[in-house]
Amino acid sequence: MxxxxxxxxxxxxxxxxxxxxxxxxxxxxxxxxxxxxxxxxxxxxxxxxxxxxxGHPLEHVLGWADFRGLRITVDPGVFVPRRRTEFLVEQALALTPPGAVVVDLCCGSGALGTALVSALPGRAELYAADVDPAAVRCARRNVAGVGGRVHVGDLYDALPVALRGRIDILLANVPYVPTGEIGLLPTEARVHEARVALDGGADGLDVLRRVTRAAVDWLAPGGHLLFETSERQAGEAVETVTRDGLVPQVASSDELYATVVIGTRPDVPGRTTASDEPRP
Structure with missing residues (x-):
């Protein structure tokens, strides 16, 4: 032995x-x-x-991060889940119905989806997606324990078409650091995490706009999109959510210095979205 x-x-x-x-x-x-x-x-x-x-992040050195009491595998170069993002998962837990269809978009290590589904009292369908192949390889190991599936690709393009109009909880921890502020980030993030996981474009909201633009077509009636943003970006993020047909709500935690915006697809009888229209 x-x-x-x-x-x-x-x-x-x-x-x-x-x-x-x-x-x-x-x-x-x-x-x-x-x-x-x-x-x-x-x-x-x-x-x-x-x-x-x-200067390597401690989580990359150890090979894991503690996230909501779970040991999440984090490979070198993969975005390290932040403690403040636990607040986003807490908000999602309060909104997730039994047997929910959950999607973790821009999933990185898959920490959000894994933590949410692990905390649910019943079964849920979990799908995760990221454009970074290294993140996808890492996420597959994390979501396997909760029966999740991970896809590689650009936002919704990565997801199975059958999910359109069926998603109850859409977690989207999109990059929201303005391009001009990347150089101000701590060395651990700036040097050792994939830039695609950090850079949100000129004002930090470029990726978010792409997510909200199509969210109403992918969410089930009454489904929720949840994403993290900074306090100073929250106002414009709410405007973006509203413009794209979702009902916004802002939640914040002073303790974790976290701001989460929730966009809900109206559950209105007779409302038609692209996912409801007959296909040729």
């Missing part, structure tokens, strides 16, 4: 903490303990510590 490698010796803790502190890691003690628990040999520990010290 193979023997598991012994953990790194306890005296290494102080040395790891000192190295991380010297590199500017604010939570050096906590990070050191995580790195020590992840390393199987002293050589592996040295590699992990050095990667963290030169």
């Amino acid at each position: 193979p023997v598991s490698p012994s953990p790194a010796p306890a005296p290494a803790l102080s040395a790891v903490v000192a190295r991380l502190r010297a590199a500017g890691c604010v939570f050096a003690e906590d990070e050191a303990e995580l790195l020590l628990s992840a390393a199987r040999t002293p050589a592996e520990l040295a590699t992990l510590v050095e990667r963290r010290a030169i």
Whole structure:
């Protein structure tokens, strides 16, 4: 029977903490303990510590991120789910009906869809999509545990056509950093995460507009689109949602510094959308 490698010796803790502190890691003690628990040999520990010290995100070094109590696999280069985005999942939980069809658009690691479906009391259909093949490979490992499917492609183009008009919850953690502000991001994000997951265009809302433009055709009557934005972008985001036929609502969390906009497709008898029209 193979023997598991012994953990790194306890005296290494102080040395790891000192190295991380010297590199500017604010939570050096906590990070050191995580790195020590992840390393199987002293050589592996040295590699992990050095990667963290030169600026790789802790989640990329460990290979996972804690998101709503779940250990989400995060590969190098893939967008790291932020704690503030847990607020978006909380909002979605309150709106998700039994047996819901859930789509995680711009899914990255698939953290949002995985966390939402994991927290539901019953079964749900989960579909996720991203334009970045590396993110899709990562997401497939995360959503497998909840029976989800992941597709690669540009927004709705990636989704099965059969989902048109059937989506109850559409999670869209779209990139919303204005192009001109990418250079102001922390090095961890700017250098080590895919730019396509960060850059939202000139005003940060380019991708969002593409999502809202077609949302009413993909949502079921009464279905909800939820996305995160900044506090200063919320007003224009609400206007975009309204213009594209959805009823907007804004939720915010001071504790998490999170702003979420919810757009609901009106459940109006007799309303016709592109998905309802007869096809040739």
